[in-house]
Amino acid sequence: MLAQRDCTQFVQTVLNAVSSNSNPVYPANGSLTDVFESFLAQGNNHSLLTRQNPPGGWGYGSPVGNIKNGDAVIYSPNVGSTAAIQLMADADTIIAELFHFAGRRNYYTDEQLAKAVHNSKYGSEADSVISPEANIFDKRYQARGWTRLKAYSAYFHYIQYLHCSAVPQPPGHPRHIG
Amino acid sequence: MLALFFLGACATDSAAKAWRGIIPLHSTREDVVRILNQCRSSDPSCEFTVDDGFVHIEFSGSAAGELHQCERGLHPETVLLIEVSPKAPSTMKKVGLNKRDFRTVELLQGTKGYVDDKSGLVLKMYEEKIVQLDYIAALAERSLCPSYYASPESFVQEIFLSHVPVIYVTCPSSRARPGETVTISADLARQPKISFLWRVSAGQILAGQGTRAIKLDTTGLAGQTIVATVRLGRVAASCEVQVAPK
Numbered sequence: 328m329l330a331q332r333d334c335t336q337f338v339q340t341v342l343n344a345v346s347s348n349s350n351p352v353y354p355a356n357g358s359l360t361d362v363f364e365s366f367l368a369q370g371n372n373h374s375l376l377t378r379q380n381p382p383g384g385w386g387y388g389s390p391v392g393n394i395k396n397g398d399a400v401i402y403s404p405n406v407g408s409t410a411a412i413q414l415m416a417d418a419d420t421i422i423a424e425l426f427h428f429a430g431r432r433n434y435y436t437d438e439q440l441a442k443a444v445h446n447s448k449y450g451s452e453a454d455s456v457i458s459p460e461a462n463i464f465d466k467r468y469q470a471r472g473w474t475r476l477k478a479y480s481a482y483f484h485y486i487q488y489l490h491c492s493a494v495p496q497p498p499g500h501p502r503h504i505g
Numbered sequence: 506m507l508a509l510f511f512l513g514a515c516a517t518d519s520a521a522k523a524w525r526g527i528i529p530l531h532s533t534r535e536d537v538v539r540i541l542n543q544c545r546s547s548d549p550s551c552e553f554t555v556d557d558g559f560v561h562i563e564f565s566g567s568a569a570g571e572l573h574q575c576e577r578g579l580h581p582e583t584v585l586l587i588e589v590s591p592k593a594p595s596t597m598k599k600v601g602l603n604k605r606d607f608r609t610v611e612l613l614q615g616t617k618g619y620v621d622d623k624s625g626l627v628l629k630m631y632e633e634k635i636v637q638l639d640y641i642a643a644l645a646e647r648s649l650c651p652s653y654y655a656s657p658e659s660f661v662q663e664i665f666l667s668h669v670p671v672i673y674v675t676c677p678s679s680r681a682r683p684g685e686t687v688t689i690s691a692d693l694a695r696q697p698k699i700s701f702l703w704r705v706s707a708g709q710i711l712a713g714q715g716t717r718a719i720k721l722d723t724t725g726l727a728g729q730t731i732v733a734t735v736r737l738g739r740v741a742a743s744c745e746v747q748v749a750p751k
Contacts (some may be wrong), residue, residue, distance in 0.1 A: 335546070380666070389668045404666035404694040406673060412692050416673050419619040423669050437668075454724065461739055462557075471590035472561050472629055472637035472661075474614050484669040494673065497732045502671065503627065 329360045329422070329495060334421035337490035341426065344443035345435045353395050359422070359491070362394070362429045378405050378415065390427045390434055399428055410484065418493035423484050424468045437479040444486050455486040461504040521643040522624035524587045527562070529625060530642045530649055534582040547569055549700040549715035561588040561738070564698055565650070568640045572700065572715045575650035585650060586660065586698060587640040594634035602628075610658040618661045629661035637661055659698060665740070666694040674735050676744035683727035683748055685739040686711060691742075699738055706732040727751040 328334060338359045345353045360420075366375065377400050380389075381419050392398035404418040409411030427434040444450055445464050459467040463478035470478070481504045488502050496502055521529045526540050537544045537551075543562075543671075544551035549572055550563045563586035565579050566572025575587060597604060607619035612629065615736065616636070619628040622644045629637035639660040641647075647654035665671065673692040681687045691701050699713040708731050712720035728750040734743040 390678065406667070406692045406694045412673055412675055413507040416552045416692070417665075419671070419673075420667055420669075423667075457689075469559060469590070470591055470594070470636060474631060476614060480633065480669055484671075488645055497743050500732050500734060502743075503741040504670070505741065 329358070329363060331493065334359070334491040337440055337487065338426075340447050340449065341440060341443045341487075342429055342435075344447065345430070345439045348431045350427050350430045350435075357429070359425050359429070362425045363421070365394050366399055366401075366425065366428060369399060373398065373400065375400060375422075377402050381403075390424045393429050393432075395431055415494055422491055422493060423487065426483075426487065437476060437483055441479040441483040444483055448479065449486055449490075452486050452489055453482065456489065456501050457482060458503075458505045511670065515616045519643055519645040521646065522621075522640055524589060524638075524640050527584055527587055527640075528585055529586060529640055530579075530646050532584045533580055534584070537562060537584065547734045548702055550566070550702065557593065558589050558591040560590075562717050563588075564584065566715060568731075573650055573653045573654065576648075579649050585641070585653060588660070588699070589638045589640070590636065591638075594631070595643070596634055597630075598629075601633065604617070610661075612661065613663050616728065618658045620657045622657060627657050627660045664693065664695045664697040664699075664737070670740050671740045672737055672740050674733065674742045674744045676733060680747045680749040682722045682723075682725050683751055685748075687723060687746055688718055688720060689733045689744065689746065690733075691737070692717070697737060702736045704734045706737075711731060721746065723748045 335358055342352050354365055369375065378474055380402055385491055391400045391402065401421055401424045403417045406414065407417045426440055429435055441463070460466040460469045461478070461481060462468055463475065463482055485502055485504055520531055528535060534544055543553045547564060550561060552559070552561045553555040562584060565575045565581055565585050607621050607628070610618035610620060612618050616629055616631045619630060625637040625643045627641060627642040628635050629692050641653050641657060641660060643648065672690065675692065676689050677687050701717055703710060703714055703719050705721060707729055709722045711720040711722050726748045729748050731746040731748065732743050734741055734748060
């Protein structure tokens with residue numbers, strides 16, 4: 328899935344936008360497949376996936392650590408009523424978190440990623456997956472109990488799901504935030 | 506005006522705090538329709554916008570009591586929860602509340618929960634401002650829906666544990682036979698206090714509206730593809746059921 332053209336183009340657009348001299352993409356100029364392979368290649372000194380919300384995370388499901396330092400872990404909550412659903416959820420979570428792990432020194436934050444999408448051609452897709460009240464870039468945005476971090480996360484990842492997701496949605500019925 | 510939006514009065518000493526005349530466990534859907542002209546459908550919850558905020562109202566379930574597990578004697582259309590998200594978050598002081606009346610619960614990402622057990626008012630606060638108000642049953646009346654009200658702070662806790670708010674919906678992977686009843690389910694880490702609202706593009710939901718799983722009747726749908734969509738608060742996801750030809 329990560330190698331599919333639509334996904335690779337989306338990844339390239341986003342990572343090119345967030346990459347900087349102080350925090351370039353790791354591995355250098357890498358695709359999300361490269362980031363994933365680096366994540367897997369960290370060695371066997373720690374588990375790569377955890378069900379425990381780790382200290383030092385963002386407070387809820389999150390990337391923790393850093394691939395280059397060899398201590399990257401993804402928190403993927405236990406959601407599935409069956410093993411098949413859990414597998415699907417884990418795959419989806421891993422894809423989402425790899426975007427954050429792509430930063431060499433620091434995570435690329437949801438805000439950085441959301442702004443990268445908003446300022447690209449993909450920003451025009453927001454209307455199909457986010458209502459104006461949930462779109463942090465829209466003047467009609469209402470927090471409704473959400474933090475700004477969550478709003479940026481919803482914006483970036485719901486557009487990301489249109490291009491890179493392990494859980495395909497029926498045509499014309501994308502995941503939606505209202 | 507602001508204070509009116511945020512706060513109501515307690516009808517009696519033991520009753521919960523009211524919001525615009527609606528009182529958890531005392532008001533019914535009929536009252537909501539009469540007072541606010543909202544929530545006419547038979548869905549287990551409804552959402553609407555008022556001039557200065559967004560409102561979600563949750564009703565008790567069917568007589569069978571499957572949803573929210575309330576006492577059988579409770580009217581099935583009783584208001585259980587009024588959740589209000591103000592457009593312009595305000596401080597406690599501005600709306601006439603006192604922190605001393607609440608117990609504090611640390612939530613995630615710098616948010617805090619404030620619970621007034623006696624009156625059933627639960628607040629979610631971020632950067633010292635009220636971003637969500639949940640009106641639930643007063644302490645003296647919670648035994649009518651004991652499991653639903655067991656943990657008042659859970660009304661303001663985050664229901665999506667993954668850092669992306671997402672819900673997973675599963676339809677049968679194989680084609681259904683026409684007339685077969687199929688189960689479609691939604692998966693989520695936590696048990697939310699609000700309903701799963703299901704919609705299907707065709708067919709009839711036989712059971713489960715408001716819950717994690719529905720049973721869908723595929724009678725008369727030979728050869729069709731049905732899209733099932735579930736919405737939980739702001740988040741929606743879908744899956745497809747394919748029905749075999751005759």
